[in-house]
Amino acid sequence: MSDLLKQAALAYHRCAPAGKICVTSTKPMLTQRDLALAYSPGVAAACEAIVADPREVSTLTARANLVAVVTNGTAVLGLGDIGPLASKPVMEGKGVLFQKFAGIDVFDIELDERDPDKLVDIIAAMEPTFGGINLEDIKAPECFIVERKLRERMKIPVFHDDQHGTSIIVGAAVLNALEVVGKRIEEARLATSGVGAAGVACLDMLVALGLKPENILAVDRDGVLYTGRPHLDPDKARYARPTTKRTLADIVEGADIFLGLSAGGILTPAMVATMADSPIIFALANPTPEILPEEAKKVRPDCILATGRSDYPNQVNNVLCFPYIFRGALDVGATGINEAMKLACVRAIAALARMEASDLGSAYGSEVLSFGADYLIPRPFDPRLLVMLAPAVAQAAMDSGIATRPITDMDAYREKLGQFIYRTSLLMKPVYECARSDRKRLVYAEGEEETVLRAVQTVIDEGLAFPILIGRPDVIETRIQRLGLRMRIGVDVELTNISNDPRFHEYWQHYHLLTERRGVTQAAAKNLLRSRPTLIAALMVERGEADAMICGIVGRFHKKLGYLRSVFGLDPGVPCTSAMTGVINDKGAWFFVDTHVQVDPSAEQIAEATLLASGRLKLFGVEPKVALLSHSNYGSHDNPSAAKMRQVWQILKRRAPDLEMDGEMQADTAWDEALRKRMFPNSTLDGRANLFVLPSLDAANIAYNMVRVMTDGVAIGPILMGLNKPAHILTPHATVRDVINMTAIACIEGLLRAPRQAHDAQ
Numbered sequence: 234m235s236d237l238l239k240q241a242a243l244a245y246h247r248c249a250p251a252g253k254i255c256v257t258s259t260k261p262m263l264t265q266r267d268l269a270l271a272y273s274p275g276v277a278a279a280c281e282a283i284v285a286d287p288r289e290v291s292t293l294t295a296r297a298n299l300v301a302v303v304t305n306g307t308a309v310l311g312l313g314d315i316g317p318l319a320s321k322p323v324m325e326g327k328g329v330l331f332q333k334f335a336g337i338d339v340f341d342i343e344l345d346e347r348d349p350d351k352l353v354d355i356i357a358a359m360e361p362t363f364g365g366i367n368l369e370d371i372k373a374p375e376c377f378i379v380e381r382k383l384r385e386r387m388k389i390p391v392f393h394d395d396q397h398g399t400s401i402i403v404g405a406a407v408l409n410a411l412e413v414v415g416k417r418i419e420e421a422r423l424a425t426s427g428v429g430a431a432g433v434a435c436l437d438m439l440v441a442l443g444l445k446p447e448n449i450l451a452v453d454r455d456g457v458l459y460t461g462r463p464h465l466d467p468d469k470a471r472y473a474r475p476t477t478k479r480t481l482a483d484i485v486e487g488a489d490i491f492l493g494l495s496a497g498g499i500l501t502p503a504m505v506a507t508m509a510d511s512p513i514i515f516a517l518a519n520p521t522p523e524i525l526p527e528e529a530k531k532v533r534p535d536c537i538l539a540t541g542r543s544d545y546p547n548q549v550n551n552v553l554c555f556p557y558i559f560r561g562a563l564d565v566g567a568t569g570i571n572e573a574m575k576l577a578c579v580r581a582i583a584a585l586a587r588m589e590a591s592d593l594g595s596a597y598g599s600e601v602l603s604f605g606a607d608y609l610i611p612r613p614f615d616p617r618l619l620v621m622l623a624p625a626v627a628q629a630a631m632d633s634g635i636a637t638r639p640i641t642d643m644d645a646y647r648e649k650l651g652q653f654i655y656r657t658s659l660l661m662k663p664v665y666e667c668a669r670s671d672r673k674r675l676v677y678a679e680g681e682e683e684t685v686l687r688a689v690q691t692v693i694d695e696g697l698a699f700p701i702l703i704g705r706p707d708v709i710e711t712r713i714q715r716l717g718l719r720m721r722i723g724v725d726v727e728l729t730n731i732s733n734d735p736r737f738h739e740y741w742q743h744y745h746l747l748t749e750r751r752g753v754t755q756a757a758a759k760n761l762l763r764s765r766p767t768l769i770a771a772l773m774v775e776r777g778e779a780d781a782m783i784c785g786i787v788g789r790f791h792k793k794l795g796y797l798r799s800v801f802g803l804d805p806g807v808p809c810t811s812a813m814t815g816v817i818n819d820k821g822a823w824f825f826v827d828t829h830v831q832v833d834p835s836a837e838q839i840a841e842a843t844l845l846a847s848g849r850l851k852l853f854g855v856e857p858k859v860a861l862l863s864h865s866n867y868g869s870h871d872n873p874s875a876a877k878m879r880q881v882w883q884i885l886k887r888r889a890p891d892l893e894m895d896g897e898m899q900a901d902t903a904w905d906e907a908l909r910k911r912m913f914p915n916s917t918l919d920g921r922a923n924l925f926v927l928p929s930l931d932a933a934n935i936a937y938n939m940v941r942v943m944t945d946g947v948a949i950g951p952i953l954m955g956l957n958k959p960a961h962i963l964t965p966h967a968t969v970r971d972v973i974n975m976t977a978i979a980c981i982e983g984l985l986r987a988p989r990q991a992h993d994a995q
Contacts, residue, residue: 246322253325254341259295291364291566291638295338300365300559302327302341303356308372308395308430311519317343320370327369327394335556335619336653337563339367349375353382364563365390367555373430374466390562390570396434398551399494401558401575402610403515404438405582406549407490409609410537412587414511416489418443422509424488426481426523427495428453433468435492441576450474450484454495457484482507489513497521502532510535517541517549537606546607553610554578557619561626564646566638577629581622585611588717603717616654620647660815660822660949661974663854668697668980675976675983676729678770678784680704683712685786688972690718693725697973698980701727701779703766729773731766740772748799767793771800774958780983781959783975786967790829793962794953801956809834810955811842813849814937818946824850824924825937829951829962832930836880843881843926844889845954850924852981859885860903860922861896862932867913868897874928881926893918900925900936949974959983 246252261267269275279293291297306320321343328339340363346352356366356379366389368380380393392398411418421444425432428451440446451458451472457480458465458473465473478484481499485491486507493500493516500516500523508514514529516522519541526538526545539547558578562570587604611618624647630636640646648662675692677685680702686709689700702709706728713720720726734740745758753761762768770782784793794810803810812829815822826846831838847857861882865875878897885894895909895918902909903922910916927933941948948971953961959982961975 297364301363302367304369309370335560349378357386368393376430388568394555396430398554399431400434400438401554403435404579406609408583410513421489422448423490424484425451425492432494493523500524506532512536515539547609552613557622561623565627565636567630568635573629573633577625581625664977668977673780673980673983674699676701676770676779676782678766679786682786688969703729767796781979785963801958807955812951813846814950816941816946818944828933839881840884857924858922859894859924863897
């Protein structure tokens, strides 16, 4: 670790509040009644219900979603025997990962006890508190004893992650590495260095996957495990073989796979040179692997490598496993974690890596990930891990008969997990369902962009639209192949060739007719159409060749808006365009107007944008509660900005008397109903506002971005309003999920406008 990273890590942990975790209430605790429900006397009702039926503990308490991360600090990864107190930062970190990746709550428990039998007694006594036990950083062979005895005594999942988490990731990576090099696991020969807790568990897993025990040779710090070698504990003795080989160099020669879970630098380039063709090298010692990848590649360019480090491809990282295996186990009330569940997890991880890359841009920059020698296992931030792994584990628990709360609707369960990953899912569900009911033709102006291509693959898979891509065919085909996507040009997706589409002559002529009285000559029209895919997309929608369009992944918002306005008109009675953006966070869904278009709108323009936004909220099944925001509370200030928002209120009361709306008011007044009622008892707004209307673009954009960033929120939009055709402009930082969400919204607008436009045509 560099000094710079060390100081940054210390500052990170010291930042108030110290550490990485806290305990928060999940229920309101604001009034005397809340206290009476949460504690005495109301809590007695929950206690009595559990006495009557112990299964109620899962519905009345947090136990079913609470895991203990337990250690005695005797084998902390990379640090060794540092004791329970010094291990606490690691255990807190493990708790953060459980919550981040799977929504599981954790108490970290550091025990000052080395006797394995006493450890077992202490941990087993905590069974009433927890839904599962994650054993961490307990040295071998005690870890084997503790886990085995706890599994015998406890009726909840007990999982030693150092053993089984590593073995699951290694199992998936080995399966995929063998797939890449074209070898069968039943025929592979393996040499391993390190036969501790993780090493033995990895060998057990690989044997369960089909590796023949007689094809395994192992070495520990005392040499090769051979039949008759004295003082071998039972777990190591299972992998002793009748062999005359006595060194690591001996057992590596001719091996197809090297598995290292030992010490840095012990595998030399000369040893690697003696391995079989296309050798698979898993050098997992941390922080220094058994051999550095660049050294192995020098002597064997055909090798496939994995390490435990994030700065090399194929990082074997337990975070790919433990949150999801516990998620699946907890959700079915499994009484343990058995071999069937672990194997199901292995196969799900391996299958996910073979799928096309997901939306990992925010975590890994612009790096393209696709199955192959440098991408054997998914990355930790792949959002599909939860949705694929937890159901596979849960199903295996049910199939093997250890689930006490079986899941009856697995599709609904996957959907619920998806809502955790993409917090927009619940809000977008009715929009998605409506889009699927009548799939519209949607054109993507920036069809060559990787974000768009990844999104379009999901759009095809989920049946949201018939996609049309604008771009160069050779570029799009190359990127589809490089990303490992499955879409087929001409079958799943239509292509409009920006270079020589046969309709180009018609397009520029149509555009010239629309703009000739705005100074656009024929030559200018031709030039613009050759270099502006946004214009081509807009003309396709205008001519009825597509139902809706999306642009904006490349370029400036207002430039794109200008192109759209040169082709499309405005909705009847609408004076100008505007934009609404939503933020979904842990508190709910909130919408802001106007975040992108009108710099300093008039009261009439703000009122129109508010009415358009209120209508859009109903697409999501949300009843609008409008707050007209200002620095003024109900006339407390009388400057132009406050007066403008009061005028908006007057216009809306006249034009939409049934709209639930009030203002002008400050943001805290809009948020806090109790405060609002004290200040203005006759307010026409009930509850908490969900549509915030601001007096200027600066105010709206700043407010939306601050809420999004400070609450770790997810954005929906910007949703462009006022045009007479469904068209939306995203921003260059849009994610794959943003594109998918806006696809569904654009398609719904196309669906709703179709009857109106058909009527107008008649």
